[in-house]
Amino acid sequence: MLRVILVDDEPSARRGLRRMLGQFEDVSIVAEAGDIPTALNSIRHFKPDAVFLDVELTNGTGFDIARDLPPDTFIIIVSAYDLYAIDAFNVAALDYLLKPVEPQRLETAINRLRERTTSPDGYTERAEESMLLDGAGRIRLKTNSTTILVQAETISMLKADGDYTRIFLETGQTHLISKLLRKFEPELPNPPFFRLSRSHIVNKGHIRKVERYAANKSRLYFETCSETVELGRSATRRLREILNI
Known part of the structure; x- marks a missing residue:
């Protein structure tokens, strides 16, 4: 099961993404946050596989969160603007989704997350x-x-x-x-x-x-x-x- 946290200061945006993620049986939303302190506390507590992260938050930016995430927590940026692509690249974001999120793009992001969090049959580090x-x-x-x-x-x-x-x-x-x-x-x-x-x-x-x-x-x-x-x-x-x- 992929454990994810949604971070967006717009409740309607979180509701929409929560509804879209409901189609994936292997995705569990363990927490939601609308501000940076709540997001950081939730990340420390739940240790999710990934964070769906809006950039423009009322008390800062999503990159304030992204830079301090543990290496094994993946970042999926969700933004209404494409001008943050370079910043997303610099924090090694797994994907960059533009609002309104298209179902196909969300599925692509989830598939990438699956690939990064699971190993193919027979794979070992020795390979x-x-x-x-x-x-x-x-x-x-x-x-x-x-x-x-x-x-x-x-x-x-x-x-x-x-x-x-x-x-x-x-x-x-x-x-x-x-x-x-x-x-x-x-x-x-x-x-x-x-x-x-x-x-x-x-x-x-x-x-x-x-x-x-x-x-x-x-x-x-x-x-x-x-x-x-x-x-x-x-x-x-x-x-x-x-x-x-």
Whole structure:
């Protein structure tokens, strides 16, 4: 059973989506929320498989919730506007549904959720090519066109990029790898690598500066990698614990 939470500040929108989801026998709506605090409390309590998330909420945006979701909770954006597509991509949203939601598009989103939360018969993690190559700490990174070897210690950050992961090296180079970010987490040494959010794994040793820019939020800068990372409340809290600050 797929356990989902609906987050929308319009009761009529929640009613409509609830009615549409009722056609799927394997989908259970475990909670609904119309504001960010209620949504976060419900997510912590029910630990759903997915959150159907409106963007424009009365006390913030759905992305304030999305950035702090656990990696194994999928996001399906439901919005009346298509201008948030890039932001949805940055938080690794599973799908983006435009209001009014079309039944076929909703079915596509549910099928994607099913694929991500269940494994095909006979599938095992061993079926994937192992990432770690040898005891010297060299890692195999497979792109669409080639396979490269890098030292794990040269990686500054890994960032979710849809169904891919973008690797940022201390040299300034980046590589787009055909592998989900969550697949990397158990294979990287911890420390120095830490999962900060559903979209980011960082190398603690490459962090240069942490800059607070809003209440309980921060920006992260690296020694050589030019990419900066904006962290929400939960990710900032995890980072402060990791750095003992």
